[in-house]
Every structure is written in C-alpha cells, then in structure tokens.
Amino acid sequence: SPQQTSEPIAYSRNFGEVDEYADVDWDNIGFGVLPTDYMYIMKCSKDENFEKGQLNPYGNVEISPAAGVLNYGQGLYEGTKAQRTGDGRLLLFRPDQNAIRMRQGAERLCMRAPSVDQFVDAVKQIARANKRWTPPPGKGSLYIRPLLMGSGPILGLAPAPEYTFLIFASPVGNYFKEGIAPLNLYVETEYDRASPGGAGGVKSITNYAPVLKAITRAKNRGFSDVLYLDSVNKKILEEVSSCNIFIVKNNVISTPSTAGTILSGITRKSVIEIARDHGYQVKERVIPVNELIEADEVFCTGTAVGVAPVGSITYQHKRVEFRVGGDQSVSSELYSTLVGIQTGVIEDKKGWIIGI
Ligand code: COI
DSSP states (O other): OOOOOOOOOGGGGGGGGGGOOSSSSSSOOOOOOOOSSSEEEEEEESSSSOOOOEEEEOOOOOOOTTTTHHHHHOEEEEEEEEOOOEEEOOOEOHHHHHHHHHHHHHHHHOOOOOHHHHHHHHHHHHHHHTTTGGGGGGSSEEEEEEEEOOSHHHHHHSSEEEEEEEEEEEEEEOSSSTTTTTTEEESSSSSSOEEEETTTTTTTTGGGGGGHHHHHHHHHHOSSHHHHHHHTTTOBEEETTTTTEEEETTTEEEOOOSSSSSOOOOOHHHHHHHHHHHHHHEEEEEOBBGGGOOOOOOOOEEEETTTEEEEEEETTEEEEOOOOGGSHHHHHHHHHHHHHHTTTTHHHHHHHHSEE
C-alpha cells in the first residue's frame, strides 16, 4: 500500500500564512502535472472507517503489486479547484459535493470511503499546504485531485483488504490546448463510454482508460474531444470524455439526464441552477443526436473544462457548425456568473464557497 514516507507535518507551520508564490511561469500553465509541496494520505482496512490522515511531502507512493486498484481497477477519482482571491484568500467550490459523489462511487465499487467532513477537511489542508502553487487571480487555479483506491493485496476478484485516500494538487490553466477557443467535437460511433448497469455514472477510474483510443484518434484528426452516444441504440447524446454537454434552442437549455450512464457533474448541476436563477428553462432529458443540427448553441461543462463553447460537431462525416456568440452567448452568461462566484467576485448566496 502507499507508504507514508515521513512523519506527519506539524500544523504549527501555518501553511496558510505563507504568501509567496512558487517559481512558476503563471502565463504559461496548461493542464499538466506540476509537483507541488504536499500530498494527503489516509488509510483504512476493509473492516474499519477512515480515521486520521496526514500531509506528507509530495512524492511517489509505494504500492503492493497485488493491490486491488492495479489489478482490478478498484479506484475512484475526483476533481475540484481552489482559486486565489485578490486579497490572498483561497476559495474552494462545493468540495462537499465531490465528497458525496466519491461516497456514491465507493458504494458502487465496494470500497470504504472518507466521510464528507473528512474529505472536505483534507481538501482544505491540501489547498492550504500548497497555497504558493495557487496561481494569481485570473491566471488559473489549483486543481485538487482526490483519489480513493483499493490499495491492499488481493488475488481472487474481491474487494481489497485495505483502502487509501490520497489527494494531490497541481496548478492549472486551460484544459484544452485550444485555450478558450470553441471546441470541435467528434461523435464517436464505434466505441462506447458507458452502458446501462455499468459504472458510467460514478467517477470510477475504469471509465477513463477505455476512451483513450477514441480520444487519441479524434485528436489526431484535429478534434478537441469525443462526444459519446448511448451504447444501446447509438442515437442519444451522453457526454464528452472530460465533460458534460448542453444544447440551447430558442433560449431553452437541455442536457442529457443522468440516468446511470452519465457523470453527475458538479459544474453541470451548478450551471443548471445558475441558468434557472437567470430565468432560463432547463430540461434534463433524452436528447436525440439529430437535435444537434437544430441547436442554436452547444457548450460543455466540467471542473477541468469550466464552461466551454462548442464551435462544431462532426457526426457521420457531416460537420455542423454552431453560433459562438462571444459575450452574447448563453454559455458565456452562465460562465461569468459561475466564475464570479468561484473567484469571490460575485457574492455567494448559495453556500457553495468555502473560504480558507
Ligand atoms: C474534471 O473535470 O475535473 C475531471 O475530472 C475530468 C478529467 C478528465 C480532467
């Protein structure tokens, strides 16, 4: 199992008061791994609850070759971000929702999971401890990646005897190399992302390696990412490899309903709520792929991606282009409000923000 490489880091070091910045070219961060100062580790056996975790220096972990996660994919991941404000605070966005989603995933994959309080406390610690790696306001965010894995050895197919909850963090800018330019999506008709009764609705690590082939092929052809259809009839929109999808027609916003095969994105549900507050009708429903042809606007949402406009979608060799209305678009209106709340520029009336 991952080794705890050192003594716990004493809290008296007051991470939160270290205000200098790490040596990073803040204007040129994409979405990659930059090793930061600390990671968080907490373990428990399959018959216990998680009790106490600790911050360790960031580094490699040691793991049994027979670990459940390595052999049978018993693993979940999450993603959340910390933003730095102009007055030097850090803001977390709805980490309790990541905690709840991880617990749902753990139930599906027969794993122990941290409580919501343990999860949120650990996210706060990792953000504070890596504060100097959080980009200046407007330059990006500190991406926080919680992992839950079956770390104990197991040979027969069964839940692992030990679980490890680990969090690391990395400063990030834009997810796509296109930056904020509209995405060009490719509708995949050969490979599926998820199927009814599978684990597509939770953030299992097993949902991600199987789409690499489709993504790689699409990227080699110049597309930004892949849009998946339902695996049964290949007629209904599901989601993009890295984000959820929305379409707009006559000012009505629609997004595929999360009925087990679609990840319940935290940005997705926040954008739905913001859109309703702004007076839009939002429908979570079955969306036939053919509706893309008629759409006025299409956009994607995700923690890593933010709210990204879609410029074109290619389906069965036909390319449909969408209006990308800049400041006038529905997506940019919703994104400004979302980012405003996340960065503390717009007052958070929803209890979404935790300031640390
Ligand atoms: C996120 O948006 O945080 C995700 O977990 C998606 C991942 C493919 C980067």
